[in-house]
Amino acid sequence: MNKADLVTSIKHKKSYLCVGLDTDTTKIPAHLLKAKDPIFEFNKYIIDATIDYAVAYKPNLAFYESLGKAGWESLEKTLEWMPKDVFTIADAKRGDIGNTATMYAKAFFEQLPFDSVTVAPYMGEDSVTPFLAFKDKWAIVLALTSNAGSKDFQQLSLSDTNQPLYKEVLKKCAAWGSDENLMFVVGATKASYFKEIRTIVPDHFLLVPGVGAQGGNLQEVSQFGLNSSCGLLVNASRSILYAANDETFAAAAKAEAKQMQQEMKTYLEDYLSW
Numbered sequence: 001m002n003k004a005d006l007v008t009s010i011k012h013k014k015s016y017l018c019v020g021l022d023t024d025t026t027k028i029p030a031h032l033l034k035a036k037d038p039i040f041e042f043n044k045y046i047i048d049a050t051i052d053y054a055v056a057y058k059p060n061l062a063f064y065e066s067l068g069k070a071g072w073e074s075l076e077k078t079l080e081w082m083p084k085d086v087f088t089i090a091d092a093k094r095g096d097i098g099n100t101a102t103m104y105a106k107a108f109f110e111q112l113p114f115d116s117v118t119v120a121p122y123m124g125e126d127s128v129t130p131f132l133a134f135k136d137k138w139a140i141v142l143a144l145t146s147n148a149g150s151k152d153f154q155q156l157s158l159s160d161t162n163q164p165l166y167k168e169v170l171k172k173c174a175a176w177g178s179d180e181n182l183m184f185v186v187g188a189t190k191a192s193y194f195k196e197i198r199t200i201v202p203d204h205f206l207l208v209p210g211v212g213a214q215g216g217n218l219q220e221v222s223q224f225g226l227n228s229s230c231g232l233l234v235n236a237s238r239s240i241l242y243a244a245n246d247e248t249f250a251a252a253a254k255a256e257a258k259q260m261q262q263e264m265k266t267y268l269e270d271y272l273s274w
């Protein structure tokens with residue numbers, strides 16, 4: 001999917017919600033465990049329940065790979081189930097030397113029909129650029145993550161530039177691609193950083209996980225993170241998937257997604273006059 005189509009979808013749904021499909025067999029309702037493919041069954045209900053309110057879906061690969069071949073099949077079926085007009089993110093956090101990175105890109109963009117894949121920038125330019133060579137596909141580079149461990153490396157100052165590492169990641173990676181094929185991950189739990197981040201990457205989309213279960217603030221993220229083409233995809237996984245764990249789970253997920261979309265609609269109106 002290209003940027004124009006993503007922005008059109010956001011305007012149409014008045015939403016920049018991404019539903020994270022971190023589907024965990026120990027958390028899904030017990031009655032679904034009797035199904036032939038419980039993960040797919042659960043995802044199907046979640047997608048159908050949230051499709052009016054979400055513009056993107058982000059399966060986290062760990063939840064599928066941890067189940068081996070069966071998990072991979074659940075992932076393939078889930079992607080087939082998704083309407084064609086949603087933006088799909090393979091949350092795989094890949095990163096390796098160039099020829100290997102190309103194979104990762106082929107896995108997600110050719111074998112699987114993902115629009116984008118999350119990429120760790122630690123190994124540098126040749127580990128990121130192979131993901132940028134595919135038309136209308138995206139690399140989503142980890143810049144400032146939502147977890148406590150982001151302090152360990154990302155927030156350390158580099159003696160060469162006197163700037164924290166994550167700012168160098170934003171500057172350097174932005175130069176390797178464009179706002180048409182590259183996004184950045186910035187955690188919602190770091191809302192106070194958004195103003196500065198927007199001075200470095202004013203035009204790029206940011207994938208923002210960390211609202212809901214991790215406690216990030218949607219209002220602050222929106223106020224300081226929105227740009228003239230929205231520029232945000234805010235992810236929620238557990239708070240939507242596991243809003244209830246009985247027969248009402250799909251209705252509860254729908255209500256949770258709707259509530260987030262309604263809030264987003266007001267920010268699109270207030271901050272962008274959309």
Ligand SMILES: O=C(O)c1cc(=O)[nH]c(=O)n1[C@@H]1O[C@H](COP(=O)(O)O)[C@@H](O)[C@H]1O
Pocket residue numbers: 020022060091118144145146147185186187209210211212213214235236237238239
């Ligand atoms: O790349 C990500 O999506 C990601 C980056 C980050 O900084 N923090 C983060 O939580 N994530 C992912 O976003 C999802 C957050 O899930 P919830 O906390 O349940 O909403 C998980 O799939 C995480 O792996």
